[in-house]
Amino acid sequence: MxxxxxxxxxxxxxxxxxxxxxxxxxxxxxxxLLEINKQYELALSYKQIMKDKYNITL
Structure with missing residues (x-):
């Protein structure tokens, strides 16, 4: 994982x-998967990147 x-x-x-x-x-x-691995800051970063770069809201 x-x-x-x-x-x-x-x-x-x-x-x-x-x-x-x-x-x-x-x-x-x-x-x-990021949240399961307790990588909360990285999960937030990925959400922000998806929103900014691809206009995808998760």
């Missing part, structure tokens, strides 16, 4: 760019 959140983050962005509607679930998995 060390870097699994990175894979979910990249997969979610790829789904977003390809127009696959499941991207929000995938990105939420990324955030949940």
């Amino acid at each position: 060390y870097a699994l959140y990175l894979l979910f983050a990249r997969k979610g962005i790829a789904e977003y760019r390809l127009g696959i509607s499941n991207y929000v679930d995938t990105l939420n998995k990324c955030i949940h």
